[in-house]
Amino acid sequence: MRAIHTIHGGIHPPERKALSQPGKLQPLALPPSLVLPLNQHLGGPARPVINVGESVLGGQVLAEASGVMSVPVHAPTSGTVRAIERRPIAHASGLEDICIELETDGQDQWVAFEGIPHWRDCEPAILAEQVRNAGIAGMGGAGFPTAVKLTPGPQRPIELLLINGTECEPYITADDTLMQRYADQLIEGTTILAHILGADSILIGIEDNKPEAIACVQAAVDQIDAPIEVASFPTKYPSGGEKQVIEILTGMQVPSGGIPADIGIVCLNPGTAVAVQQAIIEGKPLTHRIVTLTGEALSQPCNTLACLGTPIAHLLRAVGWAPEGQQRVIHGGPMMGFAVSNLDAPVTKITNCLLAPTESELPLPEEPQPCIRCGHCAEACPASLLPQQLYWYARAKDQEQLAAHRLFDCIECGACAYVCPSHIPLVQYYRAAKGQIRDSEQERKRSDNSRARFEAREQRLEEEAAAREAKRAARKAAAQQQAESDGVDPVQAAIERAKAKKAQQDAAP
Amino acid sequence: MVGWLATEPLFAALAALLLLGSVFGALLGYAAIRFRVEGNPISEQINALLPQTQCGQCGYPGCRPYSEAIAEGDAINKCPPGGEETIQALADLLDVEPQPLDAEHGVEKEPVVAWIREAECIGCTKCIQACPVDAILGAAKVMHTVIADECTGCDLCLEPCPVDCIDLIPRKQGIGFWHWPLPEDRLRPIEVIATDAATRTAA
Numbered sequence: 279m280r281a282i283h284t285i286h287g288g289i290h291p292p293e294r295k296a297l298s299q300p301g302k303l304q305p306l307a308l309p310p311s312l313v314l315p316l317n318q319h320l321g322g323p324a325r326p327v328i329n330v331g332e333s334v335l336g337g338q339v340l341a342e343a344s345g346v347m348s349v350p351v352h353a354p355t356s357g358t359v360r361a362i363e364r365r366p367i368a369h370a371s372g373l374e375d376i377c378i379e380l381e382t383d384g385q386d387q388w389v390a391f392e393g394i395p396h397w398r399d400c401e402p403a404i405l406a407e408q409v410r411n412a413g414i415a416g417m418g419g420a421g422f423p424t425a426v427k428l429t430p431g432p433q434r435p436i437e438l439l440l441i442n443g444t445e446c447e448p449y450i451t452a453d454d455t456l457m458q459r460y461a462d463q464l465i466e467g468t469t470i471l472a473h474i475l476g477a478d479s480i481l482i483g484i485e486d487n488k489p490e491a492i493a494c495v496q497a498a499v500d501q502i503d504a505p506i507e508v509a510s511f512p513t514k515y516p517s518g519g520e521k522q523v524i525e526i527l528t529g530m531q532v533p534s535g536g537i538p539a540d541i542g543i544v545c546l547n548p549g550t551a552v553a554v555q556q557a558i559i560e561g562k563p564l565t566h567r568i569v570t571l572t573g574e575a576l577s578q579p580c581n582t583l584a585c586l587g588t589p590i591a592h593l594l595r596a597v598g599w600a601p602e603g604q605q606r607v608i609h610g611g612p613m614m615g616f617a618v619s620n621l622d623a624p625v626t627k628i629t630n631c632l633l634a635p636t637e638s639e640l641p642l643p644e645e646p647q648p649c650i651r652c653g654h655c656a657e658a659c660p661a662s663l664l665p666q667q668l669y670w671y672a673r674a675k676d677q678e679q680l681a682a683h684r685l686f687d688c689i690e691c692g693a694c695a696y697v698c699p700s701h702i703p704l705v706q707y708y709r710a711a712k713g714q715i716r717d718s719e720q721e722r723k724r725s726d727n728s729r730a731r732f733e734a735r736e737q738r739l740e741e742e743a744a745a746r747e748a749k750r751a752a753r754k755a756a757a758q759q760q761a762e763s764d765g766v767d768p769v770q771a772a773i774e775r776a777k778a779k780k781a782q783q784d785a786a787p
Numbered sequence: 788m789v790g791w792l793a794t795e796p797l798f799a800a801l802a803a804l805l806l807l808g809s810v811f812g813a814l815l816g817y818a819a820i821r822f823r824v825e826g827n828p829i830s831e832q833i834n835a836l837l838p839q840t841q842c843g844q845c846g847y848p849g850c851r852p853y854s855e856a857i858a859e860g861d862a863i864n865k866c867p868p869g870g871e872e873t874i875q876a877l878a879d880l881l882d883v884e885p886q887p888l889d890a891e892h893g894v895e896k897e898p899v900v901a902w903i904r905e906a907e908c909i910g911c912t913k914c915i916q917a918c919p920v921d922a923i924l925g926a927a928k929v930m931h932t933v934i935a936d937e938c939t940g941c942d943l944c945l946e947p948c949p950v951d952c953i954d955l956i957p958r959k960q961g962i963g964f965w966h967w968p969l970p971e972d973r974l975r976p977i978e979v980i981a982t983d984a985a986t987r988t989a990a
Contacts, residue, residue, distance in 0.1 A: 724939075
């Protein structure tokens with residue numbers, strides 16, 4: 279039995295997970311058209327490789343990765359490419375981004391896939407490449423390209439592969455459902471991942487509010503007698519944060535500003551492990567994902583296996599959505615999610631939950647009151663930060679102090695804002711401050727570059743001027759020398775020539 | 788001599804002070820020459836804070852001359868591309884009061900980059916000569932183009948262009964540049980004590 283550690287702070291919001299009936303997958307109709315953003319992951323957007331009007335099959339590459347920090351986008355079904363243009367996407371900004379619109383033909387014809395069934399004999403680098411080609415990016419919410427995580431480099435040997443089945447945020451049951459329904463694939467995928475990473479031990483961590491998932495995963499492990507440990511731990515928000523779950527299960531802390539690989543751990547979402555299993559065994563790219571559709575504004579909340587690119591409105595209407603006057607739809611969970619401004623926005627690789635709450639269920643945030651320095655936020659912070667100090671410094675835009683108070687260790691879990699008696703939107707202050715700091719860093723880099731270029735140009739111009747001057751001096755010296763050797767003054771000679779020419783001109787007419 | 792000093796403590800003290808003074812004076816004089824700082828270190832630090840657009844809106848031919856002028860006591864609020872943020876940083880560095888941006892030199896605008904409408908470019912190379920950071924690529928009688936990543940948006944290339952084919956377009960476009968804004972300050976002014984509110988309603 280593994281020793282379970284505890285993290286600082288944390289909160290216990292109402293879980294409300296039973297609403298979406300974890301464990302069941304509701305089949306829903308395919309929408310008439312899919313909208314696939316080119317950037318569904320963290321990093322550079324994919325590059326389209328198809329043209330408008332082209333017919334494509336399911337699983338065909340629509341856009342290829344544009345670099346190391348990028349993954350391709352595949353067609354989730356067969357159809358015709360209708361447009362490549364800016365469309366509303368699910369993003370906190372409400373801005374549009376480049377998407378591929380695919381009109382589905384209902385035939386659902388697929389390309390033939392080629393897997394690597396004998397993956398045990400295969401080089402990890404080749405398997406990692408296969409993972410990238412399958413378009414897999416972390417499915418827990420951040421969308422970090424998985425292939426990058428799978429190649430931490432020789433200076434970071436990996437000992438432990440941790441599958442993070444915590445799913446601590448209220449309402450969301452997508453991972454719970456996945457672990458119940460795809461336990462066998464999860465175990466096989468996890469084994470493949472451990473092989474790629476060269477990790478000796480494998481641990482699957484699940485919060486104790488998901489007994490069915492724990493039972494299913496344990497049964498799958500026992501069935502093939504895999505060297506995998508399944509650990510459960512007490513429910514608390516936000517135990518599912520990467521750094522938090524590592525501390526709970528190993529007692530080790532990821533260093534500030536570091537990544538888990540620095541202490542020999544790689545942490546992945548169970549959805550990612552299942553996607554890797556399908557990519558390696560069957561060669562099937564990531565085209566679908568489990569999405570929790572929940573909230574009291576839906577008459578049949580459920581989990582469904584949705585095509586990537588399905589418009590949010592299509593999914594909500596299919597499960598009996600009765601929108602209220604001021605209906606909010608939240609992408610992600612109630613703690614870390616954001617309200618979607620346009621419901622034509624599609625489901626992407628990071629959409630784990632769509633929450634349509636009634637106003638009484640999840641009231642709008644109250645008017646913020648002045649901070650009374652009660653300190654509840656510091657007690658709730660799972661990263662042991664001082665949220666109150668960060669709040670004052672974020673308001674004052676004091677970047678030095680924000681860095682000194684470790685703003686970038688904030689995981690934006692929202693525990694501080696949840697306990698704040700003054701209803702201050704603390705997390706938004708931190709997000710804004712982080713954005714400003716990143717902006718100023720970029721501007722500083724830009725201005726350093728401009729300074730170097732400006733100075734290089736000044737120097738070049740000076741050198742050119744000096745070279746011209748030197749040439750002129752050399753010419754003058756040469757002319758003088760000529761004059762001395764010929765005994766003729768060049769200036770006088772030129773005047774004579776001009777005079778002669780003028781006389782000739784005067785004589786001519 | 789030593790014997791005489793021993794009998795005259797007042798002169799002994801004076802002599803000792805004189806000796807120490809000349810030794811340390813010589814040491815300081817040597818150090819001042821040996822560890823001499825080239826240029827003005829303050830103007831270097833100021834230059835590091837300026838945005839390096841090299842636009843000349845401050846009235847000086849580039850950021851370095853302006854930084855030297857500030858070091859000599861010129862106002863810190865003449866840089867529109869740097870805006871409030873630069874003024875604040877300069878005020879912190881020089882320990883002076885931040886002033887609002889001097890509108891005479893321009894107003895703070897969104898960062899921009901130059902964009903050449905390539906169909907209209909006649910290849911005169913005038914903009915290339917004007918660019919302070921060598922961000923325009925091209926040669927005589929062939930089309931020019933701007934290296935957007937290097938362009939500072941100083942607009943010095945606009946004026947020399949004989950066919951007016953250069954636009955300034957916003958640099959920070961699209962979702963990649965977005966970040967959360969600070970929440971609107973909706974806090975009501977804090978009543979320090981209850982009677983503050985009473986006096987305000989009375990007045």
